[in-house]
Amino acid sequence: MIKQNELVKGNINSLLLCLIGQQPMYGYQIIKELEDKSQGYFKYKEGTLYPALHRLEKAGLLEGKWEPSAGGHQRRYYHITAKGNKILAEKKVQWLDFLAAMNLIITPIA
Amino acid sequence: MKTKLTQYIQNLKDHLTMDPASEKDVIHELETHVEDSCQELQNSGLSEDDALEKCLTQLGSAKIVAHQIYEANNQGTWRQALLAALPHLIFAIIFALKWWIDINTLPVMFVVILGIAIYGWYHGKPYWLFPWLGYSLFPIVAAGVSLLYLPEAWAWITLSLYIPFVLLLLSLITIKILKRDWSYSLLMLLPAAAFIGWLLAAGQKPGFPNLKITFMYGFAPWTSLTFLVLAISVALFIRLRQRWLRVTTLTTSGIIVSIVIILASNQLGPASFISLILLILSFLLVPAFVERKIRRNEPA
Numbered sequence A: 001m002i003k004q005n006e007l008v009k010g011n012i013n014s015l016l017l018c019l020i021g022q023q024p025m026y027g028y029q030i031i032k033e034l035e036d037k038s039q040g041y042f043k044y045k046e047g048t049l050y051p052a053l054h055r056l057e058k059a060g061l062l063e064g065k066w067e068p069s070a071g072g073h074q075r076r077y078y079h080i081t082a083k084g085n086k087i088l089a090e091k092k093v094q095w096l097d098f099l100a101a102m103n104l105i106i107t108p109i110a
Numbered sequence B: 001m002k003t004k005l006t007q008y009i010q011n012l013k014d015h016l017t018m019d020p021a022s023e024k025d026v027i028h029e030l031e032t033h034v035e036d037s038c039q040e041l042q043n044s045g046l047s048e049d050d051a052l053e054k055c056l057t058q059l060g061s062a063k064i065v066a067h068q069i070y071e072a073n074n075q076g077t078w079r080q081a082l083l084a085a086l087p088h089l090i091f092a093i094i095f096a097l098k099w100w101i102d103i104n105t106l107p108v109m110f111v112v113i114l115g116i117a118i119y120g121w122y123h124g125k126p127y128w129l130f131p132w133l134g135y136s137l138f139p140i141v142a143a144g145v146s147l148l149y150l151p152e153a154w155a156w157i158t159l160s161l162y163i164p165f166v167l168l169l170l171s172l173i174t175i176k177i178l179k180r181d182w183s184y185s186l187l188m189l190l191p192a193a194a195f196i197g198w199l200l201a202a203g204q205k206p207g208f209p210n211l212k213i214t215f216m217y218g219f220a221p222w223t224s225l226t227f228l229v230l231a232i233s234v235a236l237f238i239r240l241r242q243r244w245l246r247v248t249t250l251t252t253s254g255i256i257v258s259i260v261i262i263l264a265s266n267q268l269g270p271a272s273f274i275s276l277i278l279l280i281l282s283f284l285l286v287p288a289f290v291e292r293k294i295r296r297n298e299p300a
Helices: A004-010 A012-022 A027-035 A046-058 A084-106 B003-017 B020-042 B050-060 B062-074 B076-098 B105-121 B130-134 B140-147 B152-178 B182-203 B213-239 B243-265 B268-299
Strands: A062-068 A074-080
Touching: A004 B062, A012 A027, A012 A046, A012 A084, A012 B130, A027 A046, A027 A074, A027 B213, A046 A074, A046 B020, A046 B050, A046 B062, A062 B062, A074 A084, A074 B020, A074 B243, A084 B062, B003 B020, B003 B050, B020 B062, B062 B076, B062 B130, B062 B140, B076 B105, B076 B130, B076 B182, B076 B213, B105 B130, B130 B140, B130 B152, B130 B182, B140 B152, B140 B182, B152 B182, B152 B268, B182 B213, B182 B243, B213 B243
Parallel strands: none
Antiparallel strands: A062 A074
8 A cells, every 4th residue: 555645755756846837936835835735635744845856956957046035034946947847747748647547447437 | 942953953964964055055945944834833823942843843853854965966967977987987098008108198197187177176176076186186196105215315305395295285185075075085085095006016026116017017907997996986976875875885996996906916915905995994984084073163
């Protein structure tokens, strides 16, 4: 049986690219957005978020910049790069295909 | 309670081992996370102490977070791995194809290597720089060894002036590298173990390390093999993520190189083998110890 947190861990790169692709975000904001948008389903272990963000940045998919937040404090915002957008588009197609196939199996047409 | 945060940050610093600018960036990023998280927890009704306690628990072990960030940031690309292995490969080729016979080859190579090392030093000290740096120091060390074989007065001048100068230069460069990551100093120092090993083997013949054609000719394939071993291990070092695996790879390659030198020379006994192993261990342990000392003395 695959645990829920393992499912999240296995797909964190896609989740992060998807979220940051919608708007640049900083670490804490990402944790909150993931939780809110998934209605509490994606509760990500906070300490493991930053290594994942740094991996994506090292791979050239994200770019971190220090910018003032809405409250005026400096936060490290992550922006998606052109390469990141390209990978994200590929991942989305893969996911939609996967979901469609899963649905066909889980809810077979009578 | 603030001390708990200071301790957490110190634990992070102890295990991050990145260049100072990146380390500062990472620490600041995590501090802002703690700040946001604590603020929200306090808004939900927790006391300042409880909020910090909960926030640090949610972040997880400082050691694990630091190791994961280190692994995310320190894995080099295949291009960097090739660049780092290149000086070893160049020397492997020089010895395999017997290009060393041409008197101009080695000096020209050392000038090129020195140029590349200086370029890397002033362009952000990338991962690939350190082996080049190690080779660029060879002529300086070799000159010191040569001076020892000059008449007595020169030997004394060498011992009292030149060797301290070389040691000082090496220490300054090593300390500069240590501030980034002590394991990189092993990348720089490891070729010296091979160099000293071959010098010891050459020194078994009468007179000044016997660099006569016949001696070098017999050893050339083995010398080439030792440089090839170093090239492979350095490439692996750059590609591996875990620090302990990186250090193990370099140490193992040092031991393999020592074994090759001992077997090929057929004249060096167990004492020389143990000396070489001790030298490699000192290259490993001294930088690790010094880095720890430097970090402990840094203001929190």
